[in-house]
Amino acid sequence: MSVQCIRYFERVSKMSARAVAINELVKAYSTGLKAIDGVTLTVNEGEIFGLIGPNGAGKTTTLRILGTLLKPTSGTVSVLGHDVVEEQMTVRGLISYLPEDAGAYENLSGREYLAFMAGFYEGDSKKTVDIGIRIADLKERIDSRIKEYSKGMKRRLLIARALMTTPKLAILDEPTAGLDVMHALYVRERVKGLIKERGTTAVLSSHNLLEVEFMCDRVALIDHGRIHETGTPSELKEKYGAKNLEEVFMEVVKHAA
């Protein structure tokens, strides 16, 4: 085997190990405001990657670009080697996106909602729905109308929807926002367990840094559309001599300002 061939396979294997590759990403709106200003980061396969930052830092915009909802102004973004602009449909088949504060169709039952969503994916949709029902774990309430669900129950259903299809990349925007301790704990543990168990990659955003520390293998601190730090929680804590990610966050934001 020639040296070129070995290098090619090395490159391909390196690329395939990257679930997400974001390079010099810029997102500017017609008003001229830059929501993302030159973000570069990679997320490895099987990793849970956390984006943390204050409100308006650019977290949701980054996740929306990953979810093919928004287009980059410049730079490139790929999911498992597929460009999010050029290969939108392929990327959509690989991802599962959960927006912050997302709702569901209120007049459907939980089961009907899962069946509706499963219908867009190939494979045995009944089996997919069964997986979803197990993840949601709403017992007999799975057959109740969604409008009768509490916020926590809705979130469990939506998490189940996002993970039942075993996506290659789960994009979760504030997965536990607004939930009580019990539901937040359930969602956190369920998401982490399922992702690790199935080898799914996840990119999530959160304001809850304890949650990020618990769930994420690596994190990026984003502010004003720029990445200021990337690393494992322990690396970052060590670098800043901090006891937890909250202290790291405060230090980074202070320096960035």
Place this chain on the structure above:
Amino acid sequence: MPHELRNIAVKELREIVRDPRLLIGMIIVPVLMMPLMGVGIRSAMEASQTEVSKMETGLLNQDRTVGSYGFSDLLYRLMVQNNIIIKNSTASDVNSSVSWAVQNGISTLVVLPPAFSEDIANGTTANVSVYQVLSHFGFDEMVGSQRMDSVFILFNNMVLHQMLGDNYTSTNPLQPPVPANVVPHSVVKGEIINVSPSNLVNSIFTQGLMIPIAISVVLVLAAQLAATSVAMEKEQKTLEVLLTLPIKRINILLGKLSGVISVSALATIAMLLSYGYYMSSFTVAGGTQLDLATVGLMPDMTGYALLAASIFLSIISALAIAVLLAAYTKDVRSAQSLLGILFLPIFIPAFLLMFAPVEILPGGIQAIVYAIPFSYPSIASKALYTKDYAIVTLGIVYQVIFTTIVLIIAARFFASEKIMTAKLRWGRKRKAETEME
């Protein structure tokens, strides 16, 4: 006012006033709608008056005694005094004169019978036939025969005065003689119908009145359904999830439209069925309304098919526009209010065309009416009686083109990120708003 109540009331006012989308539906649209309709109807009336001043009245004078008693001369003079432009028929009999009138664009034909002057002189009522040519069954078309009615009232008064002056004695003093009696006829597509034009026009107006109103209601309900559906998806962020699924965006749009179209199609069928029942209620004998079936003016299947096609295309256009408008809002309340913009092109042509046929409108307003795709169901409903299907068919072709363009715009909108980021901006301050988080 208690402090708490005032506090809440002020907050509510601020919220409403500071959301211009709400103001559009609640203030701007009603403020625009009535004056625009007023302008339209006034223009129609002015156009109608202009048409009336140009109207020519044909005269077939079969009076054998012209010159001997002078009654037909008197009638002629009265017509001239009342600014009626008279054209003498070149034909010799009634049927040929009616054809001559139709061919020469003469709206009214007056036929004086052979014994016109003789009958009047003998104290016998002379029956004068007045034929009114009807093309679009508008109220303006009755003016010709109404003017002749006025002329004959004058004529009868003058003749009676002359007779009384001549010491004329009636056999029944309590019931003075009527020198000339007008027998009205209508002419539709060259055929003589022995029904007065006012009866015919009023019957068609009454029986056709419900169609434009019902169509407008169906269109508005369908548009509201579509707008609410999109706005609710945006408000609850279910649209955000849908847009990341491995399905083509056009299918999301068409799927949403299909659901509403199914409901709207049911509404249209229900409306046409109830209209059929409504029409059949006029065929009951003994009523004051004319049974149009007896005079051969009942709508046929072609008319109904064209009307259904026109309504269907209008619904799709309205839905696509409603979806686009709703995409610019963040919640259901704003979407419903912004949708008010769509009410203007739906209601104005419907009301305008109820009272004034498109043919008599001034050029500019006519162009606007023809440019609005929602005008065509009203035009098609009128064509049920006029059987003038050419303009309806052309309208349907236009509607297909318009609907296709709107659907393409909506599909492109759905395929782009604008579906996520679009919002109406008001003033410089709000231009700074972004989706940044």
